[in-house]
């Protein structure tokens with residue numbers, strides 16, 4: 001995991017910070033020994049091409065489960081699938097013993113179609129469509145209720161099925177809380193609204209199973225999550241004492257950090273970067289925290305160990321027999337995919353740098369819609385990896401920004417001038433690593449009539465890579 005590419009650099013046009021992307025051993029193998037396969041896939045399926053690595057996803061899932069086990073708490077992991085549209089990841093979930101967090105009818109349908117049992121599907125999102133609530137009811141999905149109004153609709157649906165069918169369907173719900181640390185969020189219920197929802201749950205106990213509380217925080221604070229979780233435990237105890245005996249789960253949401261680059265490169269980059277390092281003197285107010293000291297399952301362990309009033313969260317969860325649900329998206333996809341663009345052209349700008357230096361403008365086949373960070377007023381910082389068309393080509397280090405093949409001046413894949421070890425050439429591949437979590441497909445569109453980029457799943461069989469289109473159904477019989 002802690003390997004990253006580190007080509008020797010020749011003389012550089014001027015001092016540009018390098019931010020090498022951490023590379024999973026499987027990615028290193030594919031970009032090293034199996035370059036030809038990547039070239040063939042790109043040749044056959046076109047640029048842009050997304051490569052999905054479900055084996056890495058599986059490892060991440062196992063590590064999250066292990067962290068729960070080591071803390072001695074019972075829990076269940078739900079993959080927040082909005083982070084990637086690929087089918088290959090969801091198909092793995094049943095065999096891994098994890099569920100799926102879905103926020104649309106289509107996401108829920110995909111999960112069911114991939115064999116995820118309804119009871120292992122969590123339904124989140126605000127103001128859910130009645131058809132989604134109806135599906136959740138009939139498939140026994142666990143619905144995170146976002147408002148009193150939504151709970152009324154869901155309870156009425158459950159009551160209707162009871163009238164129409166012998167027994168009918170009982171609704172399973174969590175009450176989503178608006179976190180104390182994020183009072184301005186449009187999601188979840190305030191303490192007063194939650195109280196009203198609790199009353200409704202009591203009134204509809206014959207058709208609604210109230211199973212607990214949920215929250216989802218933005219940002220990556222360990223303490224904020226642990227404190228909110230402690231409050232949810234208190235809320236569960238209160239609900240139980242008032243007769244909601246099934247109230248025994250808290251869902252701590254997603255937002256588990258990911259480490260994309262190592263600490264020294266990240267802090268050096270933040271210190272050194274300045275507008276002249278970017279095409280058109282561009283500057284950004286904010287970057288995603290590409291280095292995290294406690295990413296993924298380590299962050300989960302830290303949350304569970306975090307004490308409030310001297311008591312660790314894990315201890316209280318065990319003491320009160322409360323189950324922890326979590327919904328990692330990005331962190332389950334850490335290192336589980338990358339994106340290959342073929343370089344279409346390279347043009348040289350003479351003396352056009354803001355400090356007078358020359359630099360290149362690389363144009364790739366595809367657009368920045370396939371690297372979403374641009375569309376959040378920021379930039380994906382880990383350095384892309386150049387795979388020259390011909391092995392062994394040499395040349396001096398070369399600085400270039402990377403643009404998409406559209407007619408939008410702002411369609412830049414990297415505004416930042418990347419320090420390439422040699423001049424990029426048409427036909428070379430440019431790989432952006434670790435893009436499975438939100439980067440590759442959240443914002444894609446058929447702009448300019450370009451086809452949506454292909455996704456291929458690559459797995460290893462007896463040391464050899466094997467690929468299939470992500471759209472082809474596949475079952476994992478573990």
Ligand SMILES: *Cc1c(COP(=O)(O)O)cnc(C)c1O
Pocket residue numbers: 080082083101124125216253254255256327328329330331
């Ligand atoms: C987006 C989202 C997640 C996943 O967040 P990550 O940062 O990808 O872990 C989980 N739960 C809810 C409710 C979400 O909206």
